[in-house]
Amino acid sequence: xxxxxxxxxxxxxxxxxxxxxxxxxxxxxxxxxxxxxxxxxxxxxxxxxxxxxxxxxxxxxxxxxxxxxxxxxxxxxxxxxxxxxxxxxxxxxxxxxxxxxxxxxxxxxxxxxxxxxxxxxxxxxxxxxxxxxxxxxxxxxxxxxxxxxxxxxxxxxxxxxxxxxxxxxxxxxxxxxxxxxxxxxxxxxxxxxxxxxxxxxxxxxxxxxxxxxxxxxxxxxxxxxxxxxxxxxxxxxxxxxxxxxxxxxxxxxxxxxxxxxxxxxxxxxxxxxxxxxxxxxxxxxxxxxxxxxxxxxxxxxxxxxxxxxxxxxxxxxxxxxxxxxxxxxxxxxxxxxxxxxxxxxxxxxxxxxxxxxxxxxxxxxxxxxxxxxxxxxxxxxxxxxxxxxxxxxxxxxxxxxxxxxxxxxxxxxxxxxxxxxxxxxxxxxxxxxxxxxxxxxxxxxxxxxxxxxxxxxxxxxxxxxxxxxxxxxxxxxxxxxxxxxxxxxxxxxxxxxxxxxxxxxxxxxxxxxxxxxxxxxxxxxxxxxxxxxxxx
Amino acid sequence: xxxxxxxxxxxxxxxxxxxxxxxxxxxxxxxxxxxxxxxxxxxxxxxxxxxxxxxxxxxxxxxxxxxxxxxxxxxxxxxxxxxxxxxxxxxxxxxxxxxxxxxxxxxxxxxxxxxxxxxxxxxxxxxxxxxxxxxxxxxxxxxxxxxxxxxxxxxxxxxxxxxxxxxxxxxxxxxxxxxxxxxxxxxxxxxxxxxxxxxxxxxxxxxxxxxxxxxxxxxxxxxxxxxxxxxxxxxxxxxxxxxxxxxxxxxxxxxxxxxxxxxxxxxxxxxxxxxxxxxxxxxxxxxxxxxxxxxxxxxxxxxxxxxxxxxxxxxxxxxxxxxxxxxxxxxxxxxxxxxxxxxxxxxxxxxxxxxxxxxxxxxxxxxxxxxxxxxxxxxxxxxxxxxxxxxxxxxxxxxxxxxxxxxxxxxxxxxxxxxxxxxxxxxxxxxxxxxxxxxx
Numbered sequence: 018x019x020x021x022x023x024x025x026x027x028x029x030x031x032x033x034x035x036x037x038x039x040x041x042x043x044x045x046x047x048x049x050x051x052x053x054x055x056x057x058x059x060x061x062x063x064x065x066x067x068x069x070x071x072x073x074x075x076x077x078x079x080x081x082x083x084x085x086x087x088x089x090x091x092x093x094x095x096x097x098x099x100x101x102x103x104x105x106x107x108x109x110x111x112x113x114x115x116x117x118x119x120x121x122x123x124x125x126x127x128x129x130x131x132x133x134x135x136x137x138x139x140x141x142x143x144x145x146x147x148x149x150x151x152x153x154x155x156x157x158x159x160x161x162x163x164x165x166x167x168x169x170x171x172x173x174x175x176x177x178x179x180x181x182x183x184x185x186x187x188x189x190x191x192x193x194x195x196x197x198x199x200x201x202x203x204x205x206x207x208x209x210x211x212x213x214x215x216x217x218x219x220x221x222x223x224x225x226x227x228x229x230x231x232x233x234x235x236x237x238x239x240x241x242x243x244x245x246x247x248x249x250x251x252x253x254x255x256x257x258x259x260x261x262x263x264x265x266x267x268x269x270x271x272x273x274x275x276x277x278x279x280x281x282x283x284x285x286x287x288x289x290x291x292x293x294x295x296x297x298x299x300x301x302x303x304x305x306x307x308x309x310x311x312x313x314x315x316x317x318x319x320x321x322x323x324x325x326x327x328x329x330x331x332x333x334x335x336x337x338x339x340x341x342x343x344x345x346x347x348x349x350x351x352x353x354x355x356x357x358x359x360x361x362x363x364x365x366x367x368x369x370x371x372x373x374x375x376x377x378x379x380x381x382x383x384x385x386x387x388x389x390x391x392x393x394x395x396x397x398x399x400x401x402x403x404x405x406x407x408x409x410x411x412x413x414x415x416x417x418x419x420x421x422x423x424x425x426x427x428x429x430x431x432x433x434x435x436x437x438x439x440x441x442x443x444x445x446x447x448x449x450x451x452x453x454x455x456x457x458x459x460x461x462x463x464x465x466x467x468x469x470x471x472x473x474x475x476x477x478x479x480x481x482x483x484x485x486x487x488x489x490x491x492x493x494x495x496x497x498x499x500x501x502x503x504x505x506x507x508x509x510x511x512x513x514x515x516x517x518x519x520x521x522x523x524x525x526x527x528x529x530x531x532x533x534x535x536x537x538x539x540x541x542x543x544x545x546x547x548x549x550x551x552x553x
Numbered sequence: 554x555x556x557x558x559x560x561x562x563x564x565x566x567x568x569x570x571x572x573x574x575x576x577x578x579x580x581x582x583x584x585x586x587x588x589x590x591x592x593x594x595x596x597x598x599x600x601x602x603x604x605x606x607x608x609x610x611x612x613x614x615x616x617x618x619x620x621x622x623x624x625x626x627x628x629x630x631x632x633x634x635x636x637x638x639x640x641x642x643x644x645x646x647x648x649x650x651x652x653x654x655x656x657x658x659x660x661x662x663x664x665x666x667x668x669x670x671x672x673x674x675x676x677x678x679x680x681x682x683x684x685x686x687x688x689x690x691x692x693x694x695x696x697x698x699x700x701x702x703x704x705x706x707x708x709x710x711x712x713x714x715x716x717x718x719x720x721x722x723x724x725x726x727x728x729x730x731x732x733x734x735x736x737x738x739x740x741x742x743x744x745x746x747x748x749x750x751x752x753x754x755x756x757x758x759x760x761x762x763x764x765x766x767x768x769x770x771x772x773x774x775x776x777x778x779x780x781x782x783x784x785x786x787x788x789x790x791x792x793x794x795x796x797x798x799x800x801x802x803x804x805x806x807x808x809x810x811x812x813x814x815x816x817x818x819x820x821x822x823x824x825x826x827x828x829x830x831x832x833x834x835x836x837x838x839x840x841x842x843x844x845x846x847x848x849x850x851x852x853x854x855x856x857x858x859x860x861x862x863x864x865x866x867x868x869x870x871x872x873x874x875x876x877x878x879x880x881x882x883x884x885x886x887x888x889x890x891x892x893x894x895x896x897x898x899x900x901x902x903x904x905x906x907x908x909x910x911x912x913x914x915x916x917x918x919x920x921x922x923x924x925x926x927x928x929x930x931x932x933x934x935x936x937x938x939x940x941x942x943x944x945x946x947x948x949x950x951x952x953x954x955x956x957x958x959x960x961x962x963x964x965x966x967x968x969x970x971x972x973x974x975x976x977x978x979x980x981x982x983x984x985x986x987x988x989x990x991x992x993x
Contacts, residue, residue, distance in 0.1 A: 039613045040668030042671075044672065093588065095591065127594065139601060193827060198992070253813060255826075258833060263837075275992060490993050519721045
């Protein structure tokens with residue numbers, strides 16, 4: 018659980034004295050590695066790969082020595098994989114194995130931690146931990162930065178100033194007068210691991226930027242202030258306000274604004290300020306914003322007559338998810354259940370839950386098939402006649418950070434209102450079911466029906482995202498107040514203008530979310546250079 | 554550990570994986586227990602890992618200090634005073650001169666060529682009150698000093714790492730600063746402001762021990778008062794803890810009730826930060842445009858397409874300034890140009906402070922701006938107070954300085970149009986047909 022996202026999120030390697038690290042996790046491991054370094058490393062990598070990629074049944078099946086016939090037994094609880102021989106044990110079995118064979122190290126089956134029998138404790142060896150966190154995969158270029166030799170870090174320390182330990186980026190932004198829509202979006206970006214590492218690694222240098230009212234410079238200013246000064250009070254993001262107002266006339270002025278609209282603006286502004294002229298219009302812009310927030314949405318249109326399939330790819334920056342349909346659906350269901358009295362008992366039990374909507378239902382609906390009327394589409398294959406078609410959206414390319422916008426609006430002829438209903442959202446979200454691949458699989462094997470998490474999906478079948486920030490709106494459609502929650506390390510914080518307070522997970526999950534930011538749990542950095550490589 | 558596995562094993566004794574119905578309830582319970590066990594297992598290990606890593610790093614940095622002390626180095630020899638060696642000394646120590654001898658502490662061993670290896674279990678060898686920050690190498694506070702789970706550290710005179718455990722206390726932020734009082738009437742006139750400053754200075758003078766950080770609430774001032782007494786009386790426990798609280802919270806910086814003043818980068822007027830947007834609207838000359846914006850919102854049609862809503866801006870959202878100017882000039886209501894014309898007709902001065910300014914001002918000001926911020930940061934309240942007194946003069950001077958620039962700007966006046974229109978074509982222009990906003 019402490020894996021990748023935290024790697025990028027951990028305290029940046031800042032200019033301090035070189036942090037002293039131990040060379041080995043414990044004395045016993047030192048002697049083992051001394052004797053047989055290569056074998057041990059290989060074996061550990063293999064075991065970590067097994068833990069990460071293989072079916073968990075394999076890990077949790079062991080031969081019980083107590084049983085006479087020695088048949089394999091599967092356990093739900095963690096098992097221990099011996100580092101020195103190919104055996105799987107329970108906790109007791111592991112200790113017995115130590116007594117009989119004196120194999121002193123074993124790998125725990127849930128996270129791949131190393132257990133030392135001599136210490137009678139888990140040990141965290143710096144070398145093996147990097148292997149573990151990488152999931153036993155091949156060495157990446159990134160490691161050269163991470164494990165830069167002592168010389169580099171000493172050089173860094175000698176040429177940099179000390180950053181106070183307190184300066185860890187947890188500060189509020191003053192409300193400059195109806196600017197909370199800006200503060201919440203900025204806070205969400207400030208605590209976004211990708212954006213953070215970009216700016217902290219001098220991705221945009223204000224001193225070298227010649228643009229006027231540059232929001233990226235203003236953002237850089239905030240990052241510098243938050244991560245280098247020992248202050249705890251809020252910060253007045255005046256330059257950011259000016260930059261935003263100059264950049265977006267629609268958002269300018271002393272009035273309340275929509276946070277989602279501001280997010281669209283600021284991401285566009287940061288994109289254009291951080292990319293070259295040539296890249297700015299290409300589909301695969303390498304700028305920090307595109308490589309962080311942009312995915313591709315595939316729209317598949319199938320003609321009902323000739324079954325001709327046309328697909329189109331659209332870049333997407335966030336998913337705007339409809340709640341209105343969910344509300345209607347729930348209402349319909351309820352009405353239906355009321356009519357069918359036989360099912361009454363079930364309805365009564367369900368009634369309370371029905372008022373809540375889950376974000377996964379919304380996404381499910383978003384990527385489900387939709388029948389379009391004949392008037393809306395002209396099939397080229399059927400002699401350019403208008404045909405009834407089925408349209409389906411799916412995520413073709415997932416962005417490292419997925420922003421979800423909950424459309425909490427209801428429009429009638431006369432007025433618009435806000436949908437106040439609660440939307441459930443998980444701390445960890447599996448996006449695999451909504452990808453084009455999953456949708457295609459589903460179409461190919463219709464007997465399987467809807468994607469079920471019950472099937473024995475291995476870890477590779479899941480693409481986990483972790484909640485990173487939530488923007489909350491309180492009030493009605495015409496005005497109110499925005500606050501936000503962001504996670505930093507293992508802690509959640511609530512940002513209410515200049516106030517920063519600790520928040521519990523329950524508080525976060527119970528809030529009336531408007532924007533959700535999910536960050537991918539694991540990220541494989543390919544050999545291709547790009548900003549997507551976390552620079553920390 | 555439960556024995557679900559055994560139950561499963563029994564069930565499969567006849568060769569088929571069958572669970573007898575009567576066992577099912579018990580099995581379900583065991584599965585539930587196992588799943589719970591797994592969750593706890595993961596959580597505990599996570600905490601275990603972070604705690605153990607902290608202790609290992611502590612052991613390593615203690616060893617590092619020892620290494621730097623025993624190495625013959627001109628930089629580190631003078632600083633062999635107290636245990637938490639200042640950061641700079643160890644930082645400047647080149648390891649090339651690392652000693653060729655084995656070193657031992659209770660928690661670690663150092664062997665040349667191998668490095669630092671922990672001795673035994675760091676949970677045993679490094680007591681929790683010895684955990685140091687890997688960055689500044691000062692001891693870490695283990696408990697919050699206020700709010701939920703608050704505990705005062707044993708050693709009152711020790712200097713601690715400024716990274717304290719987060720404070721969870723109602724109406725206080727994570728640093729233990731109280732919230733600003735609701736609706737504290739902000740002084741709007743300069744006279745009132747000066748009066749307030751005077752009062753603040755008086756308060757500060759009366760409690761010198763509080764180091765200028767009156768924690769805002771009653772807590773802080775009481776602590777400040779007692780601190781001075783505590784210093785006189787010596788080791789009185791209650792006053793000591795109060796002094797400590799003050800000392801520790803002194804690290805916390807300004808109380809949350811503090812609302813800074815900020816100089817407007819355009820007109821150089823000093824403003825309360827909370828009133829800044831209001832001022833900026835006037836200063837930039839964008840007031841009164843709401844009506845035209847509302848109109849524009851009504852004109853744009855309705856439709857579905859959430860996807861487009863988010864996707865389109867990325868495609869079309871980064872216009873070339875020139876193009877934007879063209880597009881805007883030809884189509885649609887351009888509120889800015891209309892307004893600008895109006896303003897031009899009425900007052901020339903107003904226009905200068907308007908949007909046309911930004912190129913000029915941003916181009917030559919940044920260096921100056923930065924200086925100003927720094928001054929403010931360091932100077933603290935005293936300087937600001939004096940500044941408030943001399944403010945009028947400052948402003949006058951600045952106006953004088955400004956005049957030549959105004960001339961240039963007038964010359965430049967034709968240009969800004971493109972600037973205005975570039976921004977008109979921002980992200981949402983084409984896309985979100987449903988004008989859906991939650992204002993806040």
